Structure formats: structure tokens, C-alpha cells
Amino acid sequence: MDKEKWEPKIVAFVCNWCTYTGADLAGTSRMKYPANAKMIRVMCSGSIDPVFIIKAFERGADGVLVSGCHPNDCHYNAGNFHARRRWDFFHELLDFIGIEKERLQFSWISASEGKKFADVIAKVTKDIKTLGPFTAYKKMNSEFTAVFPEIQEVVKETIIKEKETV
Amino acid sequence: MEELREYAKELLEKKEVAAVIGYTQVSENRTKPIIITDPADASKLVFNEYCLNNLSVYLTKARINAMCRTKDKIMKLAICAKPCDVHSIVALIQENQVHRNDIVIISFNCHGAVKDFGYEFSGENLASKCITCETHKPLYFDKIFGEEKETPKASDAALARIEELESMTHEERFEYFNNEFDKCIKCYACRAVCPLCYCQRCITDKAIPRWIESSSHQRGNFSWNIVRAFHLSARCTGCGECDRACPMDIPLSLINRRMAMEAKKSFSYVSGRSLETPTLVGSFNEKDSDELFM
Amino acid sequence: MNFKMDEKIISKEDLLKICQDVIAKGHTLLTPGMNEYFPVKDISQINLNSSALPAKTSYKSYVFPRSEPVLYYKRSKDDVQLIDVNVDGKNIIILGAKPCDTNSISIMRHLFNWDYSDEFFNLREKHFIIIGLMCSHYDEYCFCTSVGSSPVSDKGSDIFLIPLDENNFALRIITEKGKEFIEPYAEYLKPGDETRSKQVTENVKLPEVVFDSKEVYEWLGENFESPKWEGIGNLCLSCAQCAFVCPVCHCFDIVDEDYSYSEGRRMKNWDGCQFGNFTLHASGHNPRDIQSKRYRQRVNHKFRYYVDKFGEILCTGCGRCSRGCPVSIDIKEIVSNCKESV
Numbered sequence: 001m002d003k004e005k006w007e008p009k010i011v012a013f014v015c016n017w018c019t020y021t022g023a024d025l026a027g028t029s030r031m032k033y034p035a036n037a038k039m040i041r042v043m044c045s046g047s048i049d050p051v052f053i054i055k056a057f058e059r060g061a062d063g064v065l066v067s068g069c070h071p072n073d074c075h076y077n078a079g080n081f082h083a084r085r086r087w088d089f090f091h092e093l094l095d096f097i098g099i100e101k102e103r104l105q106f107s108w109i110s111a112s113e114g115k116k117f118a119d120v121i122a123k124v125t126k127d128i129k130t131l132g133p134f135t136a137y138k139k140m141n142s143e144f145t146a147v148f149p150e151i152q153e154v155v156k157e158t159i160i161k162e163k164e165t166v
Numbered sequence: 167m168e169e170l171r172e173y174a175k176e177l178l179e180k181k182e183v184a185a186v187i188g189y190t191q192v193s194e195n196r197t198k199p200i201i202i203t204d205p206a207d208a209s210k211l212v213f214n215e216y217c218l219n220n221l222s223v224y225l226t227k228a229r230i231n232a233m234c235r236t237k238d239k240i241m242k243l244a245i246c247a248k249p250c251d252v253h254s255i256v257a258l259i260q261e262n263q264v265h266r267n268d269i270v271i272i273s274f275n276c277h278g279a280v281k282d283f284g285y286e287f288s289g290e291n292l293a294s295k296c297i298t299c300e301t302h303k304p305l306y307f308d309k310i311f312g313e314e315k316e317t318p319k320a321s322d323a324a325l326a327r328i329e330e331l332e333s334m335t336h337e338e339r340f341e342y343f344n345n346e347f348d349k350c351i352k353c354y355a356c357r358a359v360c361p362l363c364y365c366q367r368c369i370t371d372k373a374i375p376r377w378i379e380s381s382s383h384q385r386g387n388f389s390w391n392i393v394r395a396f397h398l399s400a401r402c403t404g405c406g407e408c409d410r411a412c413p414m415d416i417p418l419s420l421i422n423r424r425m426a427m428e429a430k431k432s433f434s435y436v437s438g439r440s441l442e443t444p445t446l447v448g449s450f451n452e453k454d455s456d457e458l459f460m
Numbered sequence: 461m462n463f464k465m466d467e468k469i470i471s472k473e474d475l476l477k478i479c480q481d482v483i484a485k486g487h488t489l490l491t492p493g494m495n496e497y498f499p500v501k502d503i504s505q506i507n508l509n510s511s512a513l514p515a516k517t518s519y520k521s522y523v524f525p526r527s528e529p530v531l532y533y534k535r536s537k538d539d540v541q542l543i544d545v546n547v548d549g550k551n552i553i554i555l556g557a558k559p560c561d562t563n564s565i566s567i568m569r570h571l572f573n574w575d576y577s578d579e580f581f582n583l584r585e586k587h588f589i590i591i592g593l594m595c596s597h598y599d600e601y602c603f604c605t606s607v608g609s610s611p612v613s614d615k616g617s618d619i620f621l622i623p624l625d626e627n628n629f630a631l632r633i634i635t636e637k638g639k640e641f642i643e644p645y646a647e648y649l650k651p652g653d654e655t656r657s658k659q660v661t662e663n664v665k666l667p668e669v670v671f672d673s674k675e676v677y678e679w680l681g682e683n684f685e686s687p688k689w690e691g692i693g694n695l696c697l698s699c700a701q702c703a704f705v706c707p708v709c710h711c712f713d714i715v716d717e718d719y720s721y722s723e724g725r726r727m728k729n730w731d732g733c734q735f736g737n738f739t740l741h742a743s744g745h746n747p748r749d750i751q752s753k754r755y756r757q758r759v760n761h762k763f764r765y766y767v768d769k770f771g772e773i774l775c776t777g778c779g780r781c782s783r784g785c786p787v788s789i790d791i792k793e794i795v796s797n798c799k800e801s802v
């Protein structure tokens with residue numbers, strides 16, 4: 001695959017109250033940021049189960065971003081505090097299993113930080129681009145791609161289409 | 167040994183406990199769990215270096231707890247626990263799965279156990295958890311038996327392995343773990359023997375949506391083993407039962423130990439050591455590090 | 461299939477030469493190690509040791525994989541396209557299989573050809589050549605003699621080896637398939653002498669017969685509600701280690717697995733009767749809701765239901781389930797003590 005042309009697939013799990021609203025602000029302020037991140041809105045960063053992230057990797061994500069309210073700003077008072085401890089362990093675990101730390105990133109973005117949202121997405125995209133596609137995990141899907149060679153093609157096409165629309 | 171049997175008999179005769187969960191000898195260097203309800207059977211109890219099972223796994227089983235409730239009386243449950251098994255019991259109490267007042271902990275002064283059945287007890291065949299063990303005397307107990315003895319010395323091979331793995335690149339580690347997990351046949355023996363895997367319904371049993379694929383191909387195995395390790399991180403007390411139960415010899419407790427090291431390093435927390443403190447992942451501190459977050 | 465028994469002598473060296481040739485031809489050669497039957501890459505890995513315990517797992521997974529796709533599907537707007545799976549019919553030669561393992565496929569065959577014939581199983585089985593090896597060692601968990609087999613039984617083998625001395629084996633050709641396999645290598649075979657191999661097999665120490673399978677059959681029929689089951693159910697932790705290491709347990713589960721919104725596959729996975737949701741109905745009802753009922757099912761299936769249906773005991777007596785059980789539940793002990801009161 002041509003590394004220059006390759007665009008990473010990033011899944012961003014964002015909390016409804018802060019980061020998603022922050023993303024809204026980035027949008028309404030017409031800020032420019034890479035279109036690689038697919039946003040999934042959840043109610044709280046504390047409600048994201050690590051299996052969501054494993055599922056994202058299974059389905060071909062090259063990187064994952066998890067983002068929520070700043071500490072003490074949680075809509076549910078302590079959701080992000082609980083999440084913070086959990087993510088610390090999950091991050092260490094993935095690192096030990098052999099998944100680079102940059103593949104899973106975290107941030108606190110409030111509703112008023114449209115600029116920060118754009119910056120974070122840009123940074124994550126840049127990081128993943130330097131790491132390259134997550135082939136190690138994708139290899140586990142090789143049986144599928146052997147039966148459905150067109151899957152790869154479809155993925156490529158959508159990336160090209162997305163690029164054109166940006 | 168006789169004292170232990172006498173005590174168990176007394177508990178059962180006085181109807182203080184509904185059952186005694188303990189060990190019984192099968193052959194020269196093999197024991198198995200036994201649940202005793204008849205005082206006459208108390209003579210079957212043993213305790214020695216070959217008592218490997220962590221019996222606290224039975225404390226959360228509904229069918230065992232049902233024994234304690236008769237029409238006119240609610241009785242306690244007595245359990246034989248090595249000092250390391252007491253950690254598991256403490257963790258269960260911390261997580262509100264067991265009440266301290268509902269159980270009678272019969273513990274022992276311990277000087278190590280063998281790594282698996284079929285081995286002679288010696289430094290060479292010492293279980294890996296015993297090498298680094300600091301609690302030869304139980305932290306909590308109602309009755310203690312056995313005399314204090316020196317634990318045989320052995321080198322900490324597991325720690326050396328962790329350090330070796332840490333020095334590898336991410337690709338090498340990924341490949342290593344992927345190959346290890348690939349052996350998994352999804353018999354879920356690791357889940358069954360773990361005292362802290364007490365969920366009535368495991369996430370792998372959920373079919374809609376199916377988060378963890380039930381197939382035991384590489385992808386399904388990888389997901390399952392990550393989730394198992396994550397659910398136990400900062401909770402695992404290091405009893406090593408998963409390692410012993412695994413028919414495919416996947417180094418499960420290696421990952422658990424690495425996570426316990428993280429808990430100790432970042433939060434100075436060791437699981438299952440104190441009844442007074444809340445569990446690490448069940449609580450939070452506003453002052454926790456924000457290093458991870460942009 | 462009954463072929464007139466034909467006995468030859470082969471030296472270990474020549475046997476390894478055959479193995480070398482088999483590998484060179486691109487066939488898979490499996491041989492038992494400590495933990496499993498593994499594909500041999502180099503003949504130095506072959507250890508024809510008749511006094512080893514059975515490997516932790518049998519070669520069941522090569523004929524009935526723990527997880528295999530049975531079809532692929534692709535969904536379009538108003539159509540579903542099904543894509544068949546091609547099972548590769550690669551020749552698999554199993555060298556040094558224990559008599560308790562050689563039996564397994566012929567026992568499972570009944571089930572996979574009962575109400576429909578399982579193409580996957582049959583195709584794989586057709587390409588199997590089993591070279592059994594006499595067994596001269598048993599431990600406290602072995603009970604092959606109690607289920608009608610024995611350490612010197614050649615049942616299920618295509619070719620059976622009996623170690624005569626350090627470097628020579630008596631080689632019995634049991635089936636047509638075995639004859640076909642060995643024919644190209646006829647130069648290595650020396651004429652055999654049955655008295656010598658008989659001497660060896662007669663001197664093998666046999667595990668004691670601990671139960672009579674007919675009596676167990678009767679007992680199980682009469683004691684469906686025995687309080688014994690409860691005691692075992694209290695100890696059993698509901699994992700499926702016993703079923704998954706068993707050479708003849710064959711239960712499976714069918715699940716659909718998607719890859720993307722429109723593509724996916726249907727998988728056939730091993731399943732174990734000790735799992736709580738093995739019999740869970742969609743309604744929420746579970747006929748085997750407690751562990752004692754599940755363990756009862758396991759024993760009944762092995763020693764009664766399978767006998768009723770196919771006339772064979774669903775057990776080879778290898779003792780793997782008991783050897784590996786995390787809580788040391790010993791099926792031999794349970795079955796042989798069935799008549800004792802609780």
C-alpha cells in the first residue's frame with residue numbers, strides 16, 4: 001500500500017456533554033481538521049467499555065481516541081474519575097500485549113474547546129500516520145479478506161470518496 | 167492435622183457452620199476440594215504443600231450459599247484458606263460479594279506449595295506465587311493451624327520473563343501473545359477457577375450484541391484474553407489458579423502479574439490486602455495522575 | 461473393512477525414513493508431544509515412546525476443528541449470496557497415536573453420520589492415516605480396560621506398531637487404507653513373527669478393570685435422581701476443560717459472525733455441556749439449570765445415551781478429563797463407585 005496515500009481509520013469515542021459539543025463547536029466555527037476520525041457519541045467517558053475499543057480494532061480501526069469532560073466537569077460528577085483509573089490499566093495492558101501506546105489515545109475536551117478538538121484529531125491522525133496501518137491486528141481477519149477480496153477494494157474506495165468530499 | 171479435623175468437627179456438630187470447604191487427599195501428592203456437611207467426614211480433611219486449589223471460588227456459588235439457609239437458622243460457611251487464598255477472600259469482601267460475618271476462615275501458617283500436582287515439594291517445584299510471597303501468616307483468620315516453617319528458596323522466573331518481554335519491540339510482543347492466545351480452546355477453565363470471576367453472566371455469554379466472539383479463532387481468542395486480563399487488572403490477587411487450570415498452558419498469570427505491578431507502581435495498591443480500604447478500580451481519587459490525557 | 465492381519469518388522473531407522481518421505485511429499489505428520497499432537501517439521505522431533513502418558517489434548521481438532529467456518533454469506537440489497545467453504549483434503553498421518561486415541565474417530569463417526577452426514581468430518585477422516593503405537597504405561601487416571609479397550613488394542617488404527625526392542629517395531633497392517641499407505645515402502649518391511657509381538661503384548665501391564673460398563677449402564681438408568689449428582693455438582697466449577705480435552709466429546713454450537721455490515725460467516729464451534737448456557741432456551745428456560753444436572757448429563761451421555769443410540773461407550777478411558785480437572789473430579793472414581801451410598 002502506498003504510505004503517502006494511505007489514510008488511517010480512527011474511531012473516536014466521545015462523551016455527549018463535553019467532547020461531542022466541542023466537536024460541534026469546531027464544526028460551526030468552520031475549523032479544519034482531518035476527516036479520519038469516525039465519531040461515536042456515548043453518554044460519558046465512564047460508560048465506554050474496553051470491549052468497544054477491542055471491537056473497533058477488530059473491525060479495522062488503526063487508532064482509537066477516547067475523550068470526555070475535564071476532571072470535576074463530569075455531567076455525572078465522577079464518571080470520568082472512574083474512567084481515568086480504568087484507562088490507565090487498559091492502556092498499560094495493551095502496551096504489554098504489544099499494541100503501541102499511540103494507537104489508543106485519551107483527551108479531556110470541554111464544550112468550549114472547539115480548537116482543542118481540531119488539534120487533538122489532527123495530532124492523533126498524525127501519530128497514527130507515522131505508525132502506519134495496524135496490520136498485526138488486521139492479519140487476524142485474513143481469512144475473511146481471502147474469501148472477500150473485494151472488501152479491501154470497498155475500503156479503499158470509501159477512503160478515496162471521503163477524500164474527495166473533504 | 168488432628169486439631170484441624172477436631173475443630174471442623176466441632177463447628178459442624180455445634181451447627182455453627184453449614185459446611186466446611188476444605189482439602190482431602192487423593193493420592194500421595196495430590197489433593198482435591200471437598201465440601202463437608204457431616205461431622206463424621208471431618209476426618210477426611212488435610213492440609214499440606216499439595217493443597218493447591220483456591221477454595222474461595224466456592225464462596226460466591228449460589229448452590230453453596232443455599233446450604234447455609236435452613237428453615238429456622240442461617241448458618242455460616244467455614245473455609246480452609248492458605249494465606250494467599252485469604253487475599254482472594256478479602257477481595258471478595260471488599261467487593262461486597264461475601265460478608266466477613268458469614269464465613270469462618272480456617273487458615274494455616276504456610277511455607278509454600280508445589281507448582282502443580284504430580285511434583286515433589288522442593289524449591290525447584292515451588293509454585294511461582296510462593297517465590298515472592300510475603301504473607302506466610304494469613305492477614306485475616308478465625309482459627310490458625312500449622313507451625314511456621316522456612317519456605318524453600320527459588321529464583322523468580324516469572325519476573326525475569328516479564329522483563330524480557332518488556333525489552334522486546336511491540337511487534338515481537340504482539341506476535342508472542344498472539345501465538346500464546348492462539349492456543350486457547352475457550353474452555354473457560356480460567357474463568358471458572360478464578361475466585362474474582364464471579365459474574366452471574368459473563369460478557370462472553372452475551373449473544374446480542376456479541377462483544378466477544380465465541381469462536382476460538384485468533385481474533386476471538388485475542389479479544390477474550392484481553393478482556394479477561396483487563397477485568398482482573400488491579401483486582402487479581404495472584405493466586406495463579408488460571409495458570410494451573412489452563413489445559414493449553416497459556417501464561418495467563420504473567421499478564422495478571424504485570425497489571426498488579428502497574429497497580430503497585432502507580433497507585434501503591436496491592437489487591438486483597440486490607441478490609442478497610444475500598445478496591446482500586448471501584449473507587450477514585452481526584453488527585454489521580456492526568457498524564458495519560460491530552 | 462476387515463483385512464487379514466498382516467505382521468511385518470520394521471526398524472526405527474526405516475520408519476523415520478518413511479516419515480521423512482511423508483513430510484517431503486507435503487503431507488502433515490502428527491506426533492504426540494507433552495501437550496498436544498503437533499505437526500512434525502523435522503524427524504528429530506519424533507519420539508516413539510510407548511511409555512509416555514497421553515498428550516494433554518488428542519488429535520480431535522484435526523478432524524473436528526475447535527472453530528471452523530461452514531459457509532460465508534454476503535448480503536446485498538435484496539439478496540443473500542452463500543459461498544461454500546472448501547475443506548482441504550490434505551493427507552494427515554498420525555504417528556504414534558495412543559490406543560486410547562486411535563479409538564476416538566471410529567466412536568465419533570457414528571454421530572457425524574447419524575441424521576445427516578457431516579461432509580467436513582467425513583472428508584477429513586477419509587484423509588486420515590492412523591499409525592497406532594502400543595502403550596506400556598498407565599497412571600492413576602487411565603481406565604481404558606474398563607471401557608472395553610486396552611493398551612495393546614489396535615482398534616481404530618490403520619497400522620499398529622509394537623516395540624519389540626530398542627530399534628525394532630512389529631508393524632501390523634490393519635486396514636486397506638493402511639496397506640495402501642505402506643505399499644510404496646515395502647522395501648523397508650521385513651517378514652514378521654507373530655510370536656515375538658505376542659510375547660511383548662502379553663507382558664504389558666494392564667490398568668485394573670475398575671468398573672463393569674454394563675453395570676454402570678444399569679445404574680445410570682435407575683439413578684437419574686440420585687443425590688450423588690448433587691455432591692459432584694457442588695464441586696464442579698462448570699468449565700468445559702473435560703469436554704475440550706476429551707478425544708470423543710463432539711458437541712458444537714453454530715454462530716453467525718459478521719465481518720462487516722454485509723459480509724460474514726457461519727461458524728461451527730466446540731461447545732461443552734458443563735456450560736450454563738449450553739441448554740439455555742431462547743425463552744429463558746433452562747432444562748439443565750444447575751450444575752448437578754449438567755454433570756449427570758455428561759456421565760449419562762457417555763455411558764448410557766450413546767450406548768443406547770450407537771452401541772458404543774462414548775469414552776476411550778484416556779483419563780484426560782480427570783488429569784486436567786481444576787478441582788480433581790475423577791470420572792473413573794465416580795463411575796466405579798456409583799453403587800456405593802452417598
